[in-house]
Amino acid sequence: MKLPIYMDNHATTQTDPRVFEAMKPYFMQVYGNAASRNHSFGWEAEEAVEKSRKQIADLIGATPKEIIFTSGATESNNLALKGIAEMYAERGNHIITQVTEHKAVLDTCKRLEKDGAHVTYLPVKQDGLIDLDQLRDAITDKTILISIMYANNEIGVVQPIQEIGRIAKEKGVLVHSDAVQAIGKIPVNVSADGVDVLSLTAHKLYGPKGVGALYVRRRNPRVQITAQMDGGGHERGMRSGTLNVPGVVGLGAACEIAKREMAEESKRLGFLRDKLKNKLMDNLDEVYINGSMEHRLPHNLNISFAYVEGESLLMGINDIAVSSGSACTSATLEPSYVLKALGAGDDLAHSSIRFGIGRFNTEEEVDYVGNKVIDVVQKLRELSPLYEMAKEGVDLSKVAWTAH
Amino acid sequence: MAYSDKVLDHYNHPRNVGSLDKTSRDVGTGMVGAPECGDVMKLQVKVNPDTGVIEDAKFKTFGCGSAIASSSLATEWLKGKTVDQALEIKNTDIVNELSLPPVKIHCSVLAEDAIKEAISDYKKKQTAAPKETLVAG
Numbered sequence: 002m003k004l005p006i007y008m009d010n011h012a013t014t015q016t017d018p019r020v021f022e023a024m025k026p027y028f029m030q031v032y033g034n035a036a037s038r039n040h041s042f043g044w045e046a047e048e049a050v051e052k053s054r055k056q057i058a059d060l061i062g063a064t065p066k067e068i069i070f071t072s073g074a075t076e077s078n079n080l081a082l083k084g085i086a087e088m089y090a091e092r093g094n095h096i097i098t099q100v101t102e103h104k105a106v107l108d109t110c111k112r113l114e115k116d117g118a119h120v121t122y123l124p125v126k127q128d129g130l131i132d133l134d135q136l137r138d139a140i141t142d143k144t145i146l147i148s149i150m151y152a153n154n155e156i157g158v159v160q161p162i163q164e165i166g167r168i169a170k171e172k173g174v175l176v177h178s179d180a181v182q183a184i185g186k187i188p189v190n191v192s193a194d195g196v197d198v199l200s201l202t203a204h205k206l207y208g209p210k211g212v213g214a215l216y217v218r219r220r221n222p223r224v225q226i227t228a229q230m231d232g233g234g235h236e237r238g239m240r241s242g243t244l245n246v247p248g249v250v251g252l253g254a255a256c257e258i259a260k261r262e263m264a265e266e267s268k269r270l271g272f273l274r275d276k277l278k279n280k281l282m283d284n285l286d287e288v289y290i291n292g293s294m295e296h297r298l299p300h301n302l303n304i305s306f307a308y309v310e311g312e313s314l315l316m317g318i319n320d321i322a323v324s325s326g327s328a329c330t331s332a333t334l335e336p337s338y339v340l341k342a343l344g345a346g347d348d349l350a351h352s353s354i355r356f357g358i359g360r361f362n363t364e365e366e367v368d369y370v371g372n373k374v375i376d377v378v379q380k381l382r383e384l385s386p387l388y389e390m391a392k393e394g395v396d397l398s399k400v401a402w403t404a405h
Numbered sequence: 406m407a408y409s410d411k412v413l414d415h416y417n418h419p420r421n422v423g424s425l426d427k428t429s430r431d432v433g434t435g436m437v438g439a440p441e442c443g444d445v446m447k448l449q450v451k452v453n454p455d456t457g458v459i460e461d462a463k464f465k466t467f468g469c470g471s472a473i474a475s476s477s478l479a480t481e482w483l484k485g486k487t488v489d490q491a492l493e494i495k496n497t498d499i500v501n502e503l504s505l506p507p508v509k510i511h512c513s514v515l516a517e518d519a520i521k522e523a524i525s526d527y528k529k530k531q532t533a534a535p536k537e538t539l540v541a542g
Contacts, residue, residue, distance in 0.1 A: 310469055310472075312443075312469040313468065313469050313472075327443060347441035348440035384422055384466060385465060385466070386436065386445055386447035388467075402440065402441075403436075403438065
């Protein structure tokens with residue numbers, strides 16, 4: 002077993018060697034511009050791009066023409082929301098989203114609000130899921146779009162996308178979903194799910210960084226999106242810019258592998274995740290799972306170790322790469338807004354660790370991580386005045402703290 | 406973020422972890438911070454009432470590595486100082502000793518506050534109740 006261990010697979014993943022092999026020829030042998038129509042260099046590049054389009058479409062139940070390549074999910078989300086807001090401005094200016102979305106959606110919505118759009122941010126329940134009745138009630142005759150993520154990047158909870166799709170269809174509203182964390186991990190099918198626009202990125206599914214895609218439905222209904230970048234009119238006029246051909250090839254290869262191996266892989270990762278969860282919960286008191294265990298990605302575990310601060314915990318497990326919702330680990334010095342939205346209290350947000358188990362993690366690594374975390378949590382609890390007080394029976398919520 | 410060697414040393418080998426009897430007349434307790442802010446420090450001093458010298462100091466801290474190191478260092482510095490000398494410890498001394506980056510300065514401020522509160526608690530106990538009454542009571 003090699004240290005350090007990478008277990009932060011919601012942040013990014015290692016490129017699969019098979020993906021890398023598929024990409025290799027497209028740097029120095031097949032280096033043509035996929036938009037060059039008058040020589041073989043261009044044709045070969047175009048052929049590779051079209052193959053990738055099909056590989057992606059096959060994974061999500063779409064047709065190749067519905068796939069638009071982008072630089073990644075941040076761009077896909079920006080293009081989807083801004084492009085739809087602009088294209089459908091005459092029909093309405095109301096967008097519905099929810100509070101635990103990725104910043105690429107939330108900040109895009111804030112920008113749209115500045116430009117006159119009206120945005121409803123649905124709260125989530127304690128399990129991290131939205132309330133479908135609240136969604137139904139939020140829809141008005143001005144609503145043009147519902148944007149709800151497929152699965153959350155911090156707590157891994159999977160939103161009820163099919164029900165959201167059904168509600169949207171009834172009301173004639175478009176559905177966009179940021180499916181970055183779900184693609185290749187759980188079955189996603191844009192037809193069955195009733196999703197009209199969907200964002201994905203390669204580097205979360207063992208592909209390269211810097212390439213992503215936006216699925217844009219072409220039938221029932223035909224969705225139109227106003228381009229947000231001006232240029233050569235690539236990607237059916239929706240996204241200008243010469244395609245990153247090696248990246249596009251890598252994304253396609255990653256999708257093909259995911260389609261073939263997802264069922265087996267998710268079983269294995271789910272087993273490892275549950276093993277880790279059970280080990281931690283059997284050996285430590287006062288640990289809390291953040292978000293629904295039932296509606297959750299198989300490889301995600303987000304857990305709070307009460308009375309232990311997240312950054313100090315990360316410091317103790319410095320041969321393991323994971324992340325924390327603690328303020329100390331964020332640039333803003335605010336604890337995770339996702340965990341706060343669950344209503345668990347800031348103190349538990351400060352105490353949280355996110356484990357993202359991936360394709361290249363072994364059972365031996367998971368066992369090592371479990372043991373190490375238990376050791377460090379126990380050590381830090383001996384150091385924790387809060388743990389001492391809690392053991393003495395002090396109700397910490399009733400203490401007059403000197404907030405600073 | 407990279408931690409300084411001294412922060413790592415205090416984190417890996419914290420000095421003077423523990424608790425003193427907070428009901429004792431010779432013990433001053435300072436508890437500062439809040440769980441929702443991500444750090445709480447408890448710092449205690451045991452003072453020799455005849456000499457005014459701090460004979461023992463203990464801490465427990467919920468917080469990041471720099472908060473743990475700041476309070477661990479504070480207990481080291483407190484031992485052997487008189488209560489008045491203890492009040493001269495400044496957060497900037499802690500920042501310099503541990504090479505804390507700007508984003509961790511609040512940890513040193515918290516440690517200074519904890520020292521002040523512990524000493525003030527000790528002093529309050531001295532003026533509030535004469536020794537005899539406590540023994541009698």
